[in-house]
Every structure is written in structure tokens, then in C-alpha cells.
Amino acid sequence: MDNLIIEENFNGKDEKSLLKIKNAMPSIDDLYDLSEFFKVFGDSTRINIVSALLNSELCVCDIAQLLEMGQSAISHQLRILKSAGLVKPRRDGKTIYYSLDDEHIKLIFDLGLEHILHRKGAPNE
Amino acid sequence: MDNLIIEENFNGKDEKSLLKIKNAMPSIDDLYDLSEFFKVFGDSTRINIVSALLNSELCVCDIAQLLEMGQSAISHQLRILKSAGLVKPRRDGKTIYYSLDDEHIKLIFDLGLEHILHRKGAPNE
DNA sequence: TGAACATATGAATAACTGTTCATATGTTCA
């Protein structure tokens, strides 16, 4: 079809085998969304926020005080977490409390933590 | 101790409660490592590579052909994946085959995929 | 040994991202 950037293979698998693998993969769009989803976890501030919210809802100023960061920075990050579907807000008067939005979140967090702690015990390189 | 950037709380939880929450959280270092770990998943190219390797090992040029990207770009990303402990290389003559390094990886990948597919079915905003 | 191939790597660049600052929005209560 198109041989624009595609580099030819002399060794490695033949084109038919590669096509088979490609067809078994999730769609380009889903993989993109997946990377965007993980990207949200891939920031120190945001993972701290998620960690803080694992056991209790918290308001913005509590999170800011907990992480010793400015209110604005936390608010910006909460917006990203919210639009990614990781947290949801609940208004109570002036205060807005945030909590985790999905039970998947804790599972993924714990699995990742388990991985890095396991790796820390026996580092590879 | 230090009241440099810390913003005072009038509403929200008292300092003792916040300290309790803080003590229940993983260490700063572990959370940083965790965010760095997730950051590796948070790139479209790398998540594509991981996805391609879920069922079979592949050499660099196979991956490049599969993703229709340059060999150099793939190689750079494989280095990141390798030093994060996600993939490991196996040399066979000129060719170097990469495969997933840890059974956690597939679990985390699948859990994330499940999340975004579930979310896609019933989007929140 | 040297040609051909597979992969790795360093430098450069363009695009992206997180924090800060200033300020706006929204709520409560006297």
C-alpha cells in the first residue's frame, strides 16, 4: 500500500506475521487513549494527589497543605485528574471535596506500587 | 517546623488529621518512582511497543515496521523501556529481540485498557 | 578483511508540560 517511511525487513518476521500481530493489537485510537490515561499517573504531583485520596476525600486546600504546594498548582492538576475521570468533585458550601472516581484507580495504583517496590528489592540495572 | 510555602487552612481538616493521612501514604521517594514508572506508559509510541510485545518477542526492525516509524525512534524508546525494567533484550547474531520483562506489565496494561474501554462506553464529561 | 546489515547513540530542534503569578468566579455570613 504505502511505503513512505516503512523500512524494509531482511531478517525478522515476514509481512504476513507482522500483520497478524498488528490485527491482534488494540486500535490506534484505544492505544492513544491508554497512553493519555497513563500519562495522568506519570506526574509526581498527580500521583501524590491520587495517593492522598485513596482513603479519604479531601478539599483543595487540604491537598495543598498536605503536599506543601500552592493552591493554584493543585487546582490545575485536579482539573487534569478530573477530565481524565480519575477524581470527581463534591461541593459543600465554599469548599470542594475531591475523591477518586473509579475503583480501577486504586487497583492500578497498587499494582504499580507493588511493581516498583518489588523492583527496588532486586534492581535489574 | 517550616512554614515556607504552606498555606493555612481555615476550613478543611486539622493538622493532626492531615499528618495522619500523610503518614499512611507511601514515601515521597516511592511515589516519585511510581510516577516515573507510569510516565513510561504515558507515551503513545511506548505503549504501542508494549502492546506489540504482549504476545511475542520482536526485533527492533520488526517493531519499526509494525508501527511505521524510524528505527532510531524505536531504539531510543526501547532504551527507556529497558532501563525502566519493562523490556529485556536477547541477542541472536546481528538481531536483538525484545520481550516484556515482568508479568506485572501485562496486568497493568490490561487493567488500564479495561478502564478506558469501560469509560468509552459511558463517558463522564 | 571488508561489505552488508542491525542496532545504538549524540546532538539539535520542535512541541509539550508544570508551576507561578495575577486575577476571576462563586459561596457564606454578618
Next chain:
DNA sequence: TGAACATATGAACAGTTATTCATATGTTCA
């Protein structure tokens, strides 16, 4: 209503990152 508080938001800046290009390293085989 207006002061005080809680949160959100836009612009700007600094730091980071992914890709490309050129080239180096390492392997095979004639």
C-alpha cells in the same frame, strides 16, 4: 450588599521530551 474565604483560570516562563539526522558500534559471511 460587601468582606472574607475557597477554588478556578489564563498567560508566561522554564524545564522536559520525542523525533530526526548523522554516525558509531557490533555482528555475519563471503
